[in-house]
Amino acid sequence: MSSKKLKRKDRLERLKKEIQENPFITDEELSELFNVSIQTIRLDRLYLNIPELRERIRNVAKINYKKVRTIGEAEIIGELIDIELNKKGISILETDSSMVFKKTKIVRGHYIFAMAESLAMAVIDADVALTGVANIKYRVPVLSGQKLIAKAEVTRVRGNNYFVHVKITVKDEQVFRGKFILVSI
């Protein structure tokens, strides 16, 4: 029993550390990592007073929205979990069945585009910006329920032109990439 306790204590510490390093890890991923049930992970989080993933995302997003100048919070498709104006930004979008083509159950391209475009816009340090040009590539079809992570990087600012690269992944696999030129007006 003491060994079991020690094991739990050990797990709790590692769990805490893991979530600190990777705040957007899911309970499912944690359960695989520690080889315990999802229920156990939930109890561990409860004990450690760590909120569930959706709550953690929302808490982080709330702070980040305040930094955005170009567009309103509700205009960003996905939750903004990291932002450094004119440098980079990260957003998360959980896809669902409302976003798919009926026939194929594949997420419609314009949702993914909207996620990328709105993140590109959010990351710009300007009052008002519009998309001028976009060059995009869909690499892998996205299925309903998959969690998209978009990372934007401002690669160049020239006058009122902002060059932004956005990559979207599902579990480390790139599903989309876009190059945007935004114009501040």
Next chain:
Amino acid sequence: MSSKKLKRKDRLERLKKEIQENPFITDEELSELFNVSIQTIRLDRLYLNIPELRERIRNVAKINYKKVRTIGEAEIIGELIDIELNKKGISILETDSSMVFKKTKIVRGHYIFAMAESLAMAVIDADVALTGVANIKYRVPVLSGQKLIAKAEVTRVRGNNYFVHVKITVKDEQVFRGKFILVSI
């Protein structure tokens, strides 16, 4: 009085012809063309039994949706007013205030993108298609209330790749153009 009657008769004939040649002309445009009030145009249409623009668009669209293979009617952003599979297609979208950025009242880019992408998809003669690559350019900001006309042209079919160009105009001014490569699966 007889001359007045003749004038009206003349106008009615020209009006009928005008709408036949350009079925998507608005009452406002007709009123400018014939230098009479919009009310007069409405009465003329009533007399000639020609439905209002929205109705005319819907009637034409209904027939066109049946020809589309790749996607469902509700999945096309805009009304499909002309389609010839693997050749070309035209759609109309009346923008409204729900589509704009709060700050600028400019229509959000992804609505325009969605209009173009869904038309590109509709025009393909395949059961299932996905967007692979898109290269797009926004030329002029679109304001709420403006009527968008998208014209798609299939420029090349190579194996299961379909090359589609889409141009979107507001009153003959190009506001957007996109080049898409769609992949049938």
